Amino acid sequence: MGTISIAPVDRLFILTGAGISAESGIPTFRDAGGLWRKYRIEEVASPCAWRRDPRLVWDFYSMRRRVASEAKPNPGHFALAALERTIHDRFFLCTQNVDNLHALAGSQRILHMHGELFKSRCDSCNAPPFDDANLYESPADLPHCSCGALIRPHICWFGETPFHLDRIFEALRECTLFAAIGTSGTVEPAASFVSQVAARARTFYVGPEAPANSTIFDHCILGKAAELLPALFTFD
16 A cells, blocks of 8 residues: 545544654653653653652653754654645644644644643643743742642643543544554554544554554554655545
8 A cells, every 4th residue: 555545525634643753853752661760651741740749740841842842843744734735624633742843844733632742731720721832940940820820731641631532523523534643552542543433434554563453444554654654645
């Protein structure tokens, strides 16, 4: 299977995961054994971790911001942005990634189901999330809202509900073509998206290795997204 053909009536749902960001130099914690320093990721990315030690949590996300700020979109990101400009509102991009590489490549119709690394929000009041690229790396740096509560990363932590699920499920119901790119197939609820559409949509996986849910896809196209995506989609 060398290309994915898009018909004039097709509605395309793209799901991206850590693999496409890894090709831009943002390491996946799965490859690192799920560890940061001596901590498991769940120990620094959960509501319990935040209540226990917000300083440690901000250390972790400051590190992630520093790494992500040095990364650049790769040809895979640019190919998806170009595809969006071609098919417009028939294109839906849902990413599990919290970095801003899709936006830097020019994508506009992006839903970050796990939050956005370069945004923060109040832990208490209903003030909306705001752009924030600051690094908070000392106890004196812990940010506070005008209401007095701590500011937290705008991230969906373990045990929290992903963002935008209503819009995501609506797009899944409407799509006729589903492509997952660089996902492990193990993180829910995203891992189940393909099973929700498999009975009525064509489904594809793109990545260097087959995901855990590979048997559900019609086709698995193995290789790097940066190499495959620029020539992957064709038009009827």
